Amino acid sequence: MKRIEANHVSAWYGGFKAVDDVTLAIEPKQVTALIGPSGCGKSTFIRTLNRMHEVIPGARIEGEVLLDGEDIYASGIDPVSVRRTIGMVFQRPNPFPTMSIRDNVSAGLRLNGMRKKAELEPVVEKALQGAGLWKEVRDRLDKPGASLSGGQQQRLCIARAIAVEPQVLLMDEPCSALDPVSTLRIEDLIAELKDMYTIVIVTHNMQQAARVSDSTAFFTLEVSGDPGRLVEVGPTSKIFTKPGDERTEAYITGRFG
Amino acid sequence: MSTRAPASTLRSGRLAARSAVAAVAAGVAVTTVAFWLTPLQGRADFLLVAYLAGTAAYLAVAARTEGRRSVVDRLFAVLMVTAVGICLLALGSVLVYTAARGVKALDWYFFTHSMNGVGPRDDAGGAYHSIIGTLEQVLLATLISVPSGLLVAIYLSEYGRGRLASLVRTVVDVMVGIPSIVAGLFIYAFWVLGLGRGFSGFAAAMALSILMLPIVVRSSEEMIKLVPASLREAAYALGIPRWRAILKVVLPTASAGITTGVMLAVARVTGETAPLLLTAFGFDSIHNDPFSGPQSSLPLFVFSQASSAFGAAVDRAWAGALTLIAVVLLLTVAARLVTRRNRLV
Ligand SMILES: Nc1ncnc2c1ncn2[C@@H]1O[C@H](COP(=O)(O)OP(=O)(O)OP(=O)(O)O)[C@@H](O)[C@H]1O
Numbered sequence: 001m002k003r004i005e006a007n008h009v010s011a012w013y014g015g016f017k018a019v020d021d022v023t024l025a026i027e028p029k030q031v032t033a034l035i036g037p038s039g040c041g042k043s044t045f046i047r048t049l050n051r052m053h054e055v056i057p058g059a060r061i062e063g064e065v066l067l068d069g070e071d072i073y074a075s076g077i078d079p080v081s082v083r084r085t086i087g088m089v090f091q092r093p094n095p096f097p098t099m100s101i102r103d104n105v106s107a108g109l110r111l112n113g114m115r116k117k118a119e120l121e122p123v124v125e126k127a128l129q130g131a132g133l134w135k136e137v138r139d140r141l142d143k144p145g146a147s148l149s150g151g152q153q154q155r156l157c158i159a160r161a162i163a164v165e166p167q168v169l170l171m172d173e174p175c176s177a178l179d180p181v182s183t184l185r186i187e188d189l190i191a192e193l194k195d196m197y198t199i200v201i202v203t204h205n206m207q208q209a210a211r212v213s214d215s216t217a218f219f220t221l222e223v224s225g226d227p228g229r230l231v232e233v234g235p236t237s238k239i240f241t242k243p244g245d246e247r248t249e250a251y252i253t254g255r256f257g
Numbered sequence: 258m259s260t261r262a263p264a265s266t267l268r269s270g271r272l273a274a275r276s277a278v279a280a281v282a283a284g285v286a287v288t289t290v291a292f293w294l295t296p297l298q299g300r301a302d303f304l305l306v307a308y309l310a311g312t313a314a315y316l317a318v319a320a321r322t323e324g325r326r327s328v329v330d331r332l333f334a335v336l337m338v339t340a341v342g343i344c345l346l347a348l349g350s351v352l353v354y355t356a357a358r359g360v361k362a363l364d365w366y367f368f369t370h371s372m373n374g375v376g377p378r379d380d381a382g383g384a385y386h387s388i389i390g391t392l393e394q395v396l397l398a399t400l401i402s403v404p405s406g407l408l409v410a411i412y413l414s415e416y417g418r419g420r421l422a423s424l425v426r427t428v429v430d431v432m433v434g435i436p437s438i439v440a441g442l443f444i445y446a447f448w449v450l451g452l453g454r455g456f457s458g459f460a461a462a463m464a465l466s467i468l469m470l471p472i473v474v475r476s477s478e479e480m481i482k483l484v485p486a487s488l489r490e491a492a493y494a495l496g497i498p499r500w501r502a503i504l505k506v507v508l509p510t511a512s513a514g515i516t517t518g519v520m521l522a523v524a525r526v527t528g529e530t531a532p533l534l535l536t537a538f539g540f541d542s543i544h545n546d547p548f549s550g551p552q553s554s555l556p557l558f559v560f561s562q563a564s565s566a567f568g569a570a571v572d573r574a575w576a577g578a579l580t581l582i583a584v585v586l587l588l589t590v591a592a593r594l595v596t597r598r599n600r601l602v
């Protein structure tokens with residue numbers, strides 16, 4: 001169980017500052033939702049938590065991100081091991097097109113050197129069951145991952161992410177491309193996974209944030225072109241009933257954003 | 258505009274297939290009569306005038322029943338079909354003519370014998386030694402240029418930023434334009450004479466790989482760039498190191514396109530003759546070792562046989578040319594099959 005603390009995190013794309021001075025603690029065994037208007041830096045911020053931000057050419061960050069007290073940006077820290085500990089699910093499903101369903105799920109392990117089929121087999125089944133996909137695909141594990149429906153692909157990506165057994169799961173709008181039924185499936189899944197993982201989820205859906213999260217962080221930006229900032233963070237029930245900032249209230253009641 | 262304007266704005270007249278055929282036939286008939294009655298003559302002239310008259314009659318009839326837009330549509334359809342026809346005619350006639358002339362000397366004997374001791378007038382001899390030479394030289398050239406070309410392409414698309422990358426890119430672009438004889442001359446001066454290694458199939462392979470390299474680099478680079486960033490990010494997010502992500506995710510995704518580029522390069526160099534004259538030199542007998550001593554190849558075989566004035570030699574040249582086309586075709590089909598097996602979708 002890992003606790004994440006972001007201290008004074010700012011992020012840039014080249015000369016453009018996208019996130020300004022965010023300080024936020026993410027508690028273990030909880031779901032933390034990040035909400036806010038489009039372009040306020042939610043995706044940028046969540047990507048700083050597992051060092052995916054620096055993958056983009058010209059992107060850099062300032063500040064520190066502590067994983068159980070250890071700064072993941074300290075020198076000598078290997079970003080590859082950070083990402084192995086902190087998994088990520090993206091907004092759009094992105095299964096590997098050249099791999100079968102089975103190989104997609106086991107990709108993280110296979111490409112990190114675990115080859116034995118006998119060891120991979122149970123992992124694949126467990127991950128697919130964890131992602132609520134096992135019943136639908138157990139007869140066609142050798143079919144391409146891209147042959148699944150959008151919602152199934154997204155659950156395949158979740159299975160792929162949990163197969164490497166990370167400690168933390170970051171989800172950037174995992175349901176934005178999905179229908180209500182698939183969305184509910186994934187929300188149920190998040191509720192189950194929360195016993196084992198620390199989960200951070202970005203969402204544009206207020207009901208979803210209210211349903212799945214234990215605490216909620218509200219980001220905003222004043223004018224477009226300005227960097228995004230954290231307005232407030234607190235228990236979800238409090239943010240949605242008695243927000244401490246009028247901008248939060250305006251946003252969640254739909255008067256803004 | 259049409260004379261019988263349709264009542265509904267949604268519906269418009271439609272040219273009956275029968276009237277179209279009749280119009281074209283009328284155009285051709287008028288041309289025939291004109292060539293009969295007037296001093297007009299010549300087969301090519303007749304075809305051209307008949308084509309223009311037939312098209313004009315077709316469009317005129319269409320204009321009577323249809324609106325302006327569909328007539329323009331038909332005009333461009335005619336132009337496109339004509340262009341396709343010209344391309345197919347050019348390609349088809351090369352193939353058909355080569356096949357027709359090539360089958361004469363093409364038999365089992367041709368594939369199993371060399372030109373050792375065969376004079377230009379003799380109705381014997383074959384291209385076995387040249388087929389061996391071509392296969393070995395092209396294989397070696399592929400072995401040299403594909404791995405190095407792929408590495409350069411990976412560097413350019415995944416790592417290359419700044420001065421060095423743009424320098425490499427410029428050099429590769431310039432290499433595309435190197436005339437093949439210059440590549441041959443370079444290996445001749447540097448390897449054959451300079452290092453005193455003499456003529457060999459390997460020298461030919463080096464000259465060919467100079468020609469293949471830029472094609473492989475540029476086409477692979479474009480194909481690798483087409484792989485969506487989201488796939489790379491998916492791999493990184495699983496804690497897969499970058500080099501493994503490139504090797505196991507990016508390259509397999511781009512493999513079909515990369516193969517196409519490689520096959521283009523192979524097809525381009527398989528028919529090269531000029532650089533081989535200065536590197537492989539040519540040889541009449543079977544010589545399996547590509548690393549020392551002059552070697553034949555199919556283009557050299559065709560070249561030397563076609564330079565002869567005797568019928569038997571010219572027949573052999575056509576048979577060699579047909580074999581060359583078949584070799585390229587087989588390699589292309591084989592490469593397609595191999596990449597199709599790798600793809601799941
Ligand atoms: N790769 C990039 N290069 C340059 N600027 C970027 C890049 N990605 C995002 N930005 C900019 O950074 C700012 C924050 O973007 P980000 O994607 O984090 O917003 P977001 O809150 O996730 O929005 P949304 O809710 O629409 O997904 C935006 O102004 C955006 O234009």
Ligand SMILES: [Mg+2]
Pocket residue numbers: 042043044172
């Ligand atoms: Mg986003």
